[in-house]
Amino acid sequence: MVHYHQLSICYLNILIGAGKSEVSAIVYKAGECMQELLKSWKEFEATPDARNTENQQNGPTLEIRIPAEFVTSTNRQVKGAQLWGTDVYTNDSDLVAVLMHTGYCSPTSSPPPSAIQELRATVRVLPPQDSYTSTLRNNVRSRAWGAGIGCSFRIERCCIVKKGGGAIDLEPRLSHTSAVEPTLAPVAVERTMTTRAAASNALRQQRFVREVTIQYNLCNEPWLKYSISIVADKGLKKSLYTSARLKKGEVIYLETHFNRYELCFSGEKPRSIGSNSNASDLEPEKHQNNSHHHLQNGDRGNTEHELRDVFRWSRCKKAMPEVAMRSIGIPLPAEQVEVLQDNLEWEDVQWSQTGVWVSGKEYPLARVHFLSAN
Structure with missing residues (x-):
């Protein structure tokens, strides 16, 4: 045969x-x-x-x-x-x-x-x-x-x-898809690719390859070309999560071909995790009369809470050079941005090969840059 x-x-x-x-x-x-x-x-x-x-x-x-x-x-x-x-x-x-x-x-x-x-x-x-x-x-x-x-x-x-x-x-199917993907980039085996031959050799060795390309942003400054590996978690430890980097003070700036966006940590908010079953048995008058007693004893009321990290997604009203941005503050003050989504949980931000989804809306990205808060 x-x-x-x-x-x-x-x-x-x-x-x-x-x-x-x-x-x-x-x-x-x-x-x-x-x-x-x-x-x-x-x-x-x-x-x-x-x-x-x-x-x-x-x-x-x-x-x-x-x-x-x-x-x-x-x-x-x-x-x-x-x-x-x-x-x-x-x-x-x-x-x-x-x-x-x-x-x-x-x-x-x-x-x-x-x-x-x-x-x-x-x-x-x-x-x-x-x-x-x-x-x-x-x-x-x-x-x-x-x-x-x-x-x-x-x-x-x-x-x-x-x-x-x-x-x-x-028949061809020329549809463009950008499925959301996991964002973990194992830096321990990361290599910089300089030529097509080097890329092919690295892939044959089944190593993670990161393509780093410099592009000029809307202010003609060098930024990194957007890649999912740039915004990915750098390891399995919580301190290496991208969300943890933002909580420590870093801010991500992302650009499409026309607009600049800011993603930053905006604080902690309480989240309800359950109710006190005994509270529902209290009579209204008794509950009202004893409210002062409850507060004195540190009673939180009917519902228990835990703190959660929340983030803010904004459009920069004007793309400014880095020197100007640092002079007015990182993250940018409220008058410099249009807040599109506030109180976001990190799970509401999903990265793909071509952009980011924020609360179900896709933003195709061209460039990315991390800046530390002032």
Whole structure:
């Protein structure tokens, strides 16, 4: 019995349509860059059609056959997030990861049904882009890359080929999701990533990788690009919780592309935890007559309370440089902010890969910065 992953890369020339356009077919291999994309692009660049910029967007197409056993999130290229771009991807992006990112197939660890023989994806080879953007789609995050590299590609179509014959066309699902995720970043095994090769090596070693990118904020000052690892708890001890850092005096400032927000500790509030069953048996007059006696003996009344930490979520009315902010006080005084949510419990603030949810409302974030209170 021949297994697809044992097949060497082969070419099939398929003549389609009246124009006799040639489509090359190759067999996908996990962990191997599709050199045929770059080869095909270089051949296209040598033709007269490539001199026209518009024609470059209609580069050659290749049909890629993907054996069913590779279409799973346990594929090491998918686990390693080996894809760069959105809609248009770098030529070294993994095809299965791209198909999951575009929604042609779901990122599940379960293998496809046994009736499926393979997937066939048609990709169009495109010129290198000035940059490649990162997005979270269908629970798969692509990476960003800031320069042209070799060539690019996009998915034109994808279908399932059944073992008994016949094919089923698949449709893309380009929805954008930002599911809330746990916020624990184990710093003990954290490494700084400087190159794509270093990132790939770190992921192979199953270590936590933190990408640190500097962006300029609304006042043209360097802040960290928002990442869930920046706001995550740094360990299992309570003193390492992000909420504990805020209680000790730190303040988180977060920016979208248009607004700046402040998240700070605002104090402790009592929370009711139960009632005194004996109090309900007291007659009203007796309870009123003995109220002074109760107070003298330190009786708290019908309900017991415990203190809970609460936080404040505000929009800064004006984005100011750090020097100006420190001169008027951290956290900012009431006249400088519009309080959007007060008396928040920490569980009301939920972080995702792309932003933060506060009391059920999502704020997509671009930058983050911690400042210590004055």
